[in-house]
Amino acid sequence: xxxxKIVGQFKEKTLSGRYITNSAIEPxxxxxxxxxxxxxxxxSVKQQPIYTVEVGRGNHKIYMWSQMHGNExxxxxxxxxxxxxxxxxxxxxxxxxxxxxxxxxxxxxxxxAAAYTRVNANEVDLNRDxxxxxxxxxxxxxxxxxxxxxxxxxxLHDQRTIFGAGNTGKPAxxxxxxxxxxxxREINSVREQAIGIIVAMNVALQKYIPGQIGRxxxxxNMNCIGDRFQSLGTPTILxxxxxxxxxxxxxxxxxxxxxxxxxxxxxxxKSEHVNNKTAEYFDIPQNMIVFFDFIYxxxxxxxxxxxxxxxxxxxxxxxLENDKIVFEAYIAETGTLSDYYGHTEYDFKNESIRNSNGTxxxxxxxxxxxxxxxxxxxxxxxxx
Numbered sequence: 001x002x003x004x005k006i007v008g009q010f011k012e013k014t015l016s017g018r019y020i021t022n023s024a025i026e027p028x029x030x031x032x033x034x035x036x037x038x039x040x041x042x043x044s045v046k047q048q049p050i051y052t053v054e055v056g057r058g059n060h061k062i063y064m065w066s067q068m069h070g071n072e073x074x075x076x077x078x079x080x081x082x083x084x085x086x087x088x089x090x091x092x093x094x095x096x097x098x099x100x101x102x103x104x105x106x107x108x109x110x111x112x113a114a115a116y117t118r119v120n121a122n123e124v125d126l127n128r129d130x131x132x133x134x135x136x137x138x139x140x141x142x143x144x145x146x147x148x149x150x151x152x153x154x155x156l157h158d159q160r161t162i163f164g165a166g167n168t169g170k171p172a173x174x175x176x177x178x179x180x181x182x183x184x185r186e187i188n189s190v191r192e193q194a195i196g197i198i199v200a201m202n203v204a205l206q207k208y209i210p211g212q213i214g215r216x217x218x219x220x221n222m223n224c225i226g227d228r229f230q231s232l233g234t235p236t237i238l239x240x241x242x243x244x245x246x247x248x249x250x251x252x253x254x255x256x257x258x259x260x261x262x263x264x265x266x267x268x269x270k271s272e273h274v275n276n277k278t279a280e281y282f283d284i285p286q287n288m289i290v291f292f293d294f295i296y297x298x299x300x301x302x303x304x305x306x307x308x309x310x311x312x313x314x315x316x317x318x319x320l321e322n323d324k325i326v327f328e329a330y331i332a333e334t335g336t337l338s339d340y341y342g343h344t345e346y347d348f349k350n351e352s353i354r355n356s357n358g359t360x361x362x363x364x365x366x367x368x369x370x371x372x373x374x375x376x377x378x379x380x381x382x383x384x
Contacts, residue, residue: 061151157238176260177237189255195278205259215285316328
């Protein structure tokens with residue numbers, strides 16, 4: 001299958017960047033074909049509609065939800081790329097709709113999406129509310145599961161730039177998890193099916209982003225929705241959209257998430273997920289916290305009247321300003337940093353630095369400074 005061609009053809013051009021809200025998706029939902037059912041079965045804490053999209057008439061039922069963490073929008077963009085495909089006359093679209101029945105929740109946490117926060121309006125992490133069901137958004141996700149009775153669940157998220165695919169120096173651009181269904185993290189037939197799908201996605205994505213696929217930690221927590229649905233007997237897959245070099249808007253990553261959707265569905269349709277792939281699954285490197293956005297090496301500083309050479313790192317903080325996400329770099333760590341990589345690295349070759357607070361980098365200071373009174377770092381980046 002020519003995945004890249006499909007991705008380019010069906011990208012939803014009205015959705016870009018990191019800030020995706022109900023107001024961004026509503027015009028798209030209004031113009032879907034007659035075979036799509038768009039409903040609003042519930043509202044959020046702040047009375048925003050939570051939309052569902054149903055399409056397809058096949059025997060395999062797929063339940064997908066995105067943005068239960070409001071500031072995790074990459075998989076939502078990929079969902080609408082996928083919906084564009086389904087809304088076309090492409091032979092693949094026809095085949096998918098004949099094989100599958102889809103129930104999609106594009107934005108499960110519209111209040112969090114609008115505020116660009118992980119939590120909902122009551123400051124509850126919906127992915128820690130699957131057992132308590134204390135929030136209207138959590139209740140809806142469970143009610144839809146109970147009513148739809150899916151054969152497979154796709155739990156769609158973003159992950160931070162701090163994660164690497166193991167300790168290889170490559171970012172975890174996409175990560176997957178077949179959640180545990182019990183404390184012992186055992187493999188039963190349900191989890192094994194999720195594992196088989198993940199292995200197929202990993203094999204396909206290695207052709208595009210070799211070494212940049214990770215395996216998310218499988219510590220069991222029944223209050224996490226994936227663990228809960230896995231324990232109830234439905235193969236469930238966690239998709240994590242991560243960092244591709246230079247792609248802070250996650251426009252490249254969305255392409256690989258879209259490809260992952262297509263590979264997963266193709267694998268299910270051919271029943272290729274039923275073979276035992278557990279060994280191959282655990283060969284996928286586990287996510288490790290090994291990255292900063294910036295690392296600055298070999299800085300000369302005065303420490304108690306004694307000069308020394310050190311390194312320090314900076315990390316972006318994301319803030320919502322005028323309906324756009326602004327990335328601001330702040331100093332996050334100092335020291336040898338020998339166990340870390342930077343998405344961007346600079347070697348200052350024993351030069352000194354200076355900012356508004358002096359010549360020693362201070363945690364939580366903005367990453368704005370002069371190097372040897374000549375070159376400038378502004379918002380983390382070297383200005384040419």
